[in-house]
Amino acid sequence: MNTIPSVNLTDFLSNDPIKKQKFIDEIGHAYENIGFVALKGHFLDTELVDSLYSEIKNFFDLPTEIKEKYEIPGIGGQRGYVSFGKESAKGKKEGDLKEFWHFGQYVDRNSKYAEEYPANVSVKELPKFDEVGKETYKMLEKTAKYVLRSLALHLGLEETYFDNYIKNGNSILRPIHYPPIKTEPKGAERAAAHGDINLITLLMGAQGKGLQVQNHKGEWIDAIAEPDELMINVGDMLSRHSNNKLKSTIHRVTNPPKEMWGTSRYSIPFFMHPISDMKLDVLENCIDENNPKQFDDITSGAFLDERLRELGLKK
Numbered sequence: 001m002n003t004i005p006s007v008n009l010t011d012f013l014s015n016d017p018i019k020k021q022k023f024i025d026e027i028g029h030a031y032e033n034i035g036f037v038a039l040k041g042h043f044l045d046t047e048l049v050d051s052l053y054s055e056i057k058n059f060f061d062l063p064t065e066i067k068e069k070y071e072i073p074g075i076g077g078q079r080g081y082v083s084f085g086k087e088s089a090k091g092k093k094e095g096d097l098k099e100f101w102h103f104g105q106y107v108d109r110n111s112k113y114a115e116e117y118p119a120n121v122s123v124k125e126l127p128k129f130d131e132v133g134k135e136t137y138k139m140l141e142k143t144a145k146y147v148l149r150s151l152a153l154h155l156g157l158e159e160t161y162f163d164n165y166i167k168n169g170n171s172i173l174r175p176i177h178y179p180p181i182k183t184e185p186k187g188a189e190r191a192a193a194h195g196d197i198n199l200i201t202l203l204m205g206a207q208g209k210g211l212q213v214q215n216h217k218g219e220w221i222d223a224i225a226e227p228d229e230l231m232i233n234v235g236d237m238l239s240r241h242s243n244n245k246l247k248s249t250i251h252r253v254t255n256p257p258k259e260m261w262g263t264s265r266y267s268i269p270f271f272m273h274p275i276s277d278m279k280l281d282v283l284e285n286c287i288d289e290n291n292p293k294q295f296d297d298i299t300s301g302a303f304l305d306e307r308l309r310e311l312g313l314k315k
């Protein structure tokens with residue numbers, strides 16, 4: 001597979017069982033091979049996307065000393081601002097050439113997760129920032145819920161298998177700014193090769209060149225979406241749970257050619273996480289003689305913790 005297949009969520013949501021099954025087969029096949037699809041028919045509208053871009057550009061344009069006021073110590077960068085170069089890919093010492101923001105789950109005050117999750121951070125310079133972030137979070141979470149329903153069916157589980165694990169889940173919306181490159185990066189990249197940690201990732205902003213995905217043969221292929229598409233990939237949590245039937249594919253964001261160094265890249269991944277006590281233990285129906293169990297049992301909370309340390313976000 002040398003291109004990223006495109007699928008349409010309205011097929012899955014239609015009342016036509018043939019279309020629904022077609023969507024399940026297409027996404028299932030894509031995730032057993034390249035690990036990525038471009039998805040149309042999601043719940044984000046253009047107006048919301050445009051206002052989020054405008055808000056986040058305004059945020060990243062703020063002076064560094066103001067942005068740094070929103071960098072909260074002690075929470076592994078899980079909410080608010082994370083400054084340039086702080087995060088590095090697993091196994092790499094150079095920091096990625098990016099700064100980002102994290103919006104986290106919106107839980108009721110009386111829910112047990114209100115204590116587990118750090119609070120979201122408000123940007124007082126930008127009155128609409130929080131609201132636009134929250135609305136986008138909800139729409140991406142809703143899109144992800146249906147994608148996971150299709151994957152549950154593909155894996156031979158109940159359609160709603162993931163629903164209770166993602167309700168109040170520890171998902172994160174991460175607007176990223178890759179600033180203009182001023183000096184030779186010396187081994188650093190916009191985003192070095194990595195697999196995502198979570199269940200699935202929904203990415204806005206894969207329209208320009210930059211994102212590349214590694215296929216079976218080790219070749220890097222461009223992952224470019226149409227204006228109305230989200231790029232959606234499998235993360236390591238879902239790969240473990242499915243005994244690597246669904247592939248968490250290594251991907252990266254390359255530095256632009258020198259004549260383009262003066263331009264920024266903005267992208268906005270939504271990392272869909274379950275609640276921390278979900279067991280990622282390999283599903284029984286993904287194990288057989290040809291596919292012995294490949295991963296040890298672990299909860300999603302313990303797995304996340306381990307990975308945040310490896311990324312340099314948690315001490």
Ligand SMILES: O=C(O)CCC(=O)C(=O)O
Pocket residue numbers: 176191196203205206211251252253266267268269
């Ligand atoms: O910026 C992008 O297009 C992708 C970013 C990414 O892969 C990530 O943040 O995990």
Ligand SMILES: [Fe+2]
Pocket residue numbers: 194195196201251
């Ligand atoms: Fe990624």
